Amino acid sequence: MESLDKQNALRMITLFSGAVKGIAFYPASHPAIHQPMVELYKILTSAFSRADQIAWGLIDGIMFYDDHLFFEPSTAISDLTNRMLEKDVGRIIMTADVSFEEMQNFIRLFSNKGISFDVLATQLLQEGILHIHLVRQGAESFDEQDDQNDDVKDDRVGTYNKALAAIRSVCRDIERGRIPNSAPVLRIVDRMVSMTMQEPTTLMGLTMIKDYDNYTFNHCVNVGVLAMALGASLGLDADTVRDLGIAGQLHDIGKTMVPKEILNKPGKLSSDEFEQMKRHPELGSKIIREMKGLAPHIAQIVLGHHLHYNRSGYPQWARKLPFNQMVDIIATADTYDAITTLRCYQHPVNPKTALNEMRKLTGTVLDGALMGQFVEMMGDYPVGTVVRLDTNEVAVVYRPNPLENEAPVVRILIDENGERLPVPREQSLVDHDGSRYASIVAVVDPFLKNLDIGRLVSSGNFY
Template sequence: MEELDKQLALRMITLFSGAVKGIAFYPESHPAIRRPLLELDRLFGTALAQAGEITWGVIDGVMFFGKHLFITPSTAVADLTNRMMEKEIDRIVMGSGLTFDELQGFVRLLADTSAGFDELCARMKQKEIRHILVARPTLPEDRDAEDGEEGYALATYGQALGAIRGVCRDIEQGRIPSSAPVIGVVDRLVGITMRDPSTLLGLAMIKDYDNYTFNHCVNVGVLAMSLGAAFGMDAEGVKEAGIAGQLHDIGKTMIPKEIVNKPGKLSSAEFHEMKRHSELGAKIIREMEGLSPRVGQAVLGHHLHYNRNGYPEWARGFDYDRMIDIIAIADTYDAITTLRVYQHPITPRAALGVMQKLMGTILDGDLVTRFVEMMGKYPVGTLVRLDNNEIALVHRPNPLDEEAPVVRIVFAPDGARLPQPREQRLVERDGSSYARIAAVVDPLLKNIDVGSLINRGHY
């Protein structure tokens, strides 16, 4: 089977995306629609004659076509990626025998923004589109319970990154971003959070230093949702916290990149410019459809501090609810546990200690206390040395004994790195002890990228 050339794959995605976008405004017979569809039909026909089947879709928010990934997408690729994520389409499979009528019918159905995944499938069946299959991400109930939930959470985290990339790209290109991809992915994260908040806590340790803004936004959303759920918020409140967390820094997209990415301390003028990001973000959110005023308020006030002596100064006197303090806690935790050019990260456990010193001034003391309880004595993502000299990563808290979380062994007692981390309960269900935690280990000293371990599903 001959592999498609990447330029040809891009051409096919571009034609398909343009047809989906245009068919909402023109009839199928219009040259602006018919010409790209005819070319697309010819290209698909040639490719399917060689390959028999073509699979393409979205993985971790990135479009793939066959074996090709489009990490830095064009506008057409980005538009199609967002549309597929809105409809919860994980992948599309084109089969040999595909007809022009099927292709045209599928484009028409995909252009209908009101139809979700289930309705799309029903209409495809009704129109007898037999040579195109669509699939959505596998739900946790279709997998083995724990491994399935983690895999689903990891995939959803990747989709959240893609949604934030899309929002930032739209802002940079002068467009009002669509809120649908963010709302859709947060809906899925809400389900995970309400079932088991600890599932998401490990994902907040995923750090991509080259794409700090995207990862930071998603991590703050994840942490805010977990804290909101732990504090007793209902599903709608948790959802709003997740959306506000993911969008809290989008105003930075409008700040000069040389300021946002400056490796050293900002000058007074640069800091004054940086402080504008919260009000710029709130302005963008007011222009986006489907977002509640509460989300915009949280974005505006996430740097106001608990004592309301932060910025923007003109907004200090507004009546805020606790959402802004939840976002502030999530923002602080992720920031101080992340390696930056100008900052050595501190361990999750040490970060909790730093945050406790900010109680009552910068951070809400009641919320910090609840956050510390939620994270446990050894937060998920903490690297520890056991008293048998093994090195392990904390995988899941143990509500019955905070000294004995579930871990994944990374190094054997002799210092050898295990080829695959091994899950281990420090205290078995019968009460017998495997080992105890002797000390917290700095991952940098062991050359361990915790986020990389988690991102590979090995945490």
Template structure:
């Protein structure tokens, strides 16, 4: 099953956007409506024949089709993503057999101001639209080899964390059911291949930092736990602890959370309370293990117990807490903030080695470094043939020879279709060797778009 190209995903989005604009003005028989819908029906038909079903929607205001995220869309596609965002429609499933008439009726619903995510299922039912459904539906057949599975799993985790935190903001203790479902998926994917989700932890949403940071910490903690050989139930609790470690920040004043400068002493004291507030919230959630709440309480306690909350520094915390702390530290260091330039993954490991034994557990830092390899996932590198490549998967045995996607040719031109290659020795030779890391910001390369593809 081939990946959906950026051009195809963009064409689908453009045709949907065009249809939404015109269906409110003309009938289906009018060429301005009929021709785009005819092309859209044919295009979706071809894609559905290959992929079985399609998932489209928006992730934090960015349109996606299956595992293809359009991070630099044209205005029409950006407007479509904005329309979906305002209607709180995060994902839709398109099934085989979708007709032009169904697409016409669906575009009409998108064009109606009063129809949002709450009204859409009923409206789809009223109009007899059977091939378009709200949400992401899983196929009954096994999807273990589905290349879009990691991206969908990441999207599901992001939505689960977001909705769980929103429940808290509205004064309710959230159910653990949605988080548990997502965790089951993430653990299942990781147990089949421990590094499948690792690349997605380098996706950084700077406008929704708390949500994306929580998912990234969940992935990093889960992957490290798998690398350490933990059993499935322990991996579930560790993943849950990573996803929920910052849930207490929902109780902190937004002005403090979004402060671009250094916090005052009083503001910092309020910020520090998020750990114990989070532990209290998680402790009240149904079907969440007590050791998850323990890890949430202690993720800022530090290995030498000089962190916070101060009253808990004499408590004995499990290794779970220290794994989450390592994952939290790495994602924070490698993320762009208003007050911080992001550190390259390779340099981040140097910083973490300096924190080993004081802030972080030295043994876990060492294991984390082994897991990530000499060139961690998300590192942009120059090869000795002068190509630029992105590290997408560590080698299980050789830290210097990861799997990469070549994204620039020797002349510095971006490739239309990145090439996946392994740098490990094969048939007596290597494709190329890594010369040095490259700063993605200086090359103006969006790492996330390649990791999601």
């Protein structure tokens, strides 16, 4: 059965094209734009009562909607055609469950002139728009597009962004009072497991991304990445590493139910506010128990992530319950990301200081044996450390070298003359054949060099 007849398909495309044009002139709440969007969403809803997925776009320059072709273009169709050509978008695919908000945000992003296909596709993921996909001109399908990209480029940033989008959609569902869909998180964790099992620290450079505005989302993904890396470096099997990834990514989702004023309060929390904050592990584990496809022990790990190694933490009622080692792995990753994030906005210092502070917590908050492994995995120069080389260049450590601690893979930020490179350059300090590029002579304070490491990593220039 067709999702829309030709007349409604044309109406849908006309409304979409009009909304894309109109959003540049009116705020989304203005009736001149809001009303057509409501009508558009109504047509989409009726289409999704008959199909799980709809697509529209261009075939040989002709606009189509599913099986309908529009040979005689109206102004609205010509406008949309030009915008799609400009962005190299061949097809827009929407899947059932697309929300009004997603549609509205997509229209806003799509209306931006002069942005490339890749930028737009990344923005969709960053804004958690999961039910709208774009296919590039000439590509057969979204899946094929995705696979091609995987083959040709380092997809670590893409993976990180997809993980962010997944956790964002989970939190959005919670805010709307829905039981979150676990599928996007499970899908992306599966991908991260295969990358991590090949080389435990492969994704670790990404945990340098500390976005203050999206702290909770970045923190969740970072804890997932760090916990998986620690699990893999301990020699745990792929299923356990997968569980660590899932639990890490979901460990703080209970915070979605803590009032925003408390979460974002800059000063010290009152005892009543702290009591509310302390409920996030049990709130999170309760939501996880209701989500499909998650094993009960994931909920248990989330429940216990603030219990501390000596079980003196919260929730108090759970102190005597049995917990496995995964709880302490998550706690180690959680503490590291929290300390390095905090420092990032106060006075960024080298991650080694974070490790030293964590050492003081062993035996009480953290498990000493796990901490030993964590320090070993991080190496002498943990990822994110800014260093001066004997070539006089300044670089940031990007990947540890398990064979030679002193010679990690770095990204060179400042050349030998003190000039900032427009695009950081990746450099192995020692090559496979043993030839040496340079040695580290000192750790540099990024604050003095005015280097915002988090921003450099997330700028895309970095990778």
